[in-house]
Amino acid sequence: MIEFWLSAGLLLLAALAFLLLPVLRGRKLQAEEDRTALNVTLYQERLRELEDEHQAGILTAAQLQAGRDEAARELLADTEGAGSRPGTGVLGGKVPLIAALLMPLLGYGLYLHWGAIDQVERAQAIAEQPRSIEEMTARLEAAVEEDPESAEAWYFLGRTYMAQERAADAAKAFERAIGVAGREPALLGQWAQALYFAGDKQWTAQLQGLTDEALQADPAEVTSLGLLGIAAFEDGRFAEAIEHWQRLVAALPEQDPSRQAIVGGIARARERLAPAAEAGGDAPADAAAPAQLTVKVELAAALREQVQPGDSVFVFARAVSGPPMPLAVKRLTVADLPAEVRLSDSDAMMPQLKLSGFDQVQLVARISRKGDATAGEWVGRSQPLASSSVEPQRLTIDSVDGQAQ
Template identity: 25%
Template structure:
């Protein structure tokens, strides 16, 4: 209803702007050119032209002017309406006013009906910010939290909510500031400190900086099982060139991980890569005989670990290939059979069958 009241006021203002000059301005544009005064003035002009063309003499012209002037004065004295305001001009002015009163609102309604949305309710931002958060889109919810924090900068809970959002969006500097504000205005906790360290690390392009390590160390002090902090501390050791310490830290992390931990696969993958790089670097510096013994020791260690339990398809594949390369086909066939027992999903079994064909171990297939 409010929108229609606003439209009515705007339409009235537009009509008033059109009618005001017609009612208070000069009306010469609408005056009747055939009234008596205009006729007598035209006669005076005609006398001057006849005199110029010598159609009449000066005396005759003077007499004609006097007569026209007397008629002009008489006509001017007899007028009761303003000069030029005849009945016909008044009708035209009234017609113009009626046209403005009718056409302007009609034209406005037609344009709004064609291009507007009169059926949609108004949706001011303040009302949307107060709406049910479950019905808001993500951007609006984020805007609501940011608006709240701008007015309440000491709200630690608000900062702890928005900090992980910034982190997922790749706004690492904003995330670091938000985590720092949550810690500053609230009780320091392990997750907030780990988040602060991760944001600082990612803001530095993946380098575990000194300030990030301080945050991770504080997080581990508060919670020794904080997997995120321990993982980045291990990466920091790797970046320092201390690969053995990084490997030990990653192994300890996996040793305390829950069987269904979502991050264990990423940690295991990084550990395998680091172990392979470290072993490869150490083995290449050995003599040929020692190198072969070192490789066999690594393969046996992998076999013992997989036999003890667990193991992924890439790990079983690497073990089987290594045993074939070392010439121990019996161990490779035993490892293949054990892998089939441990890995029961169809995709993994298909990969193992393809590996058996590739390495001529097909006879071990059940």
């Protein structure tokens, strides 16, 4: 905001300069007029002195006339050029001065009435890089409280809630965004997705109605297609899952990092579809069971004196060859260690990026005092392992974290 007020101040000074120049010029002209009046007074006094000396017999008529001529020449020399400058009246001098005094107050009042300083401050606050997802959430919550009619703020707040696994809060945020911006297909898809995870992945008539409405308005709405594929896959309807995900792959850009996960999901659905087709019915209930990794997380003895019980601990799995973002994540505190954690598709940060969509993953446990999952103080990493591993894994936090993600 400092830059804004400096710019406004410079503009105000420029405007004041235009108003005060006539006042300063008027003062100079007034000084010249005062000096001219003084010279005229001195001239008149000189003439009276010459007349008195002539009547007293001191000066002859010729000397009197010569004195008058000399006084006139001195007067002309002193007042030369003054008569050619226009005078400045009282009104002409006061009006610019009054306007210069009132302009800052008038400008400030008009800006308070028609300006948007609150929006400028809010935009600058959001533009600053947050130190943690909690800080971002607090900023967005403050933004929607100040301006409940900002659909953009409600949308990003919903996305942030989803990243924190707060699906119920995210559903409310997306619903508010729809109330402000209207029933946009992308918002309908996000709302349906949040409701699905908030409702323990139970498909309802409301979810079907939202996805149908979104796809009717935009047949390539990616969130709805991905959600329909997930719901069909987990319900054992693999052919439907393949159909929805194939439409999703066709709608995504070639460089989209989630394409690999979706292609992997299609392959897994086809693998499970084949036994079901051979058996003449649906696949066994456990055939569609999502991948699950069991991890026992421990803290190295050398670090126990350097950590605080309330420090955040993020345990996550990420693809060895794929996008850097976690596929599944759980959050603990140092006080919870040692702890046994289970990571599965239900812990996915994004429905399109699931643990079961990648063959090789790496386990990471990170301690972050700031609550930032992407950077912290200490970390432990595993060797690459299969996402389908059923043996419990051990992960020890034992080294300084010098690498983001």
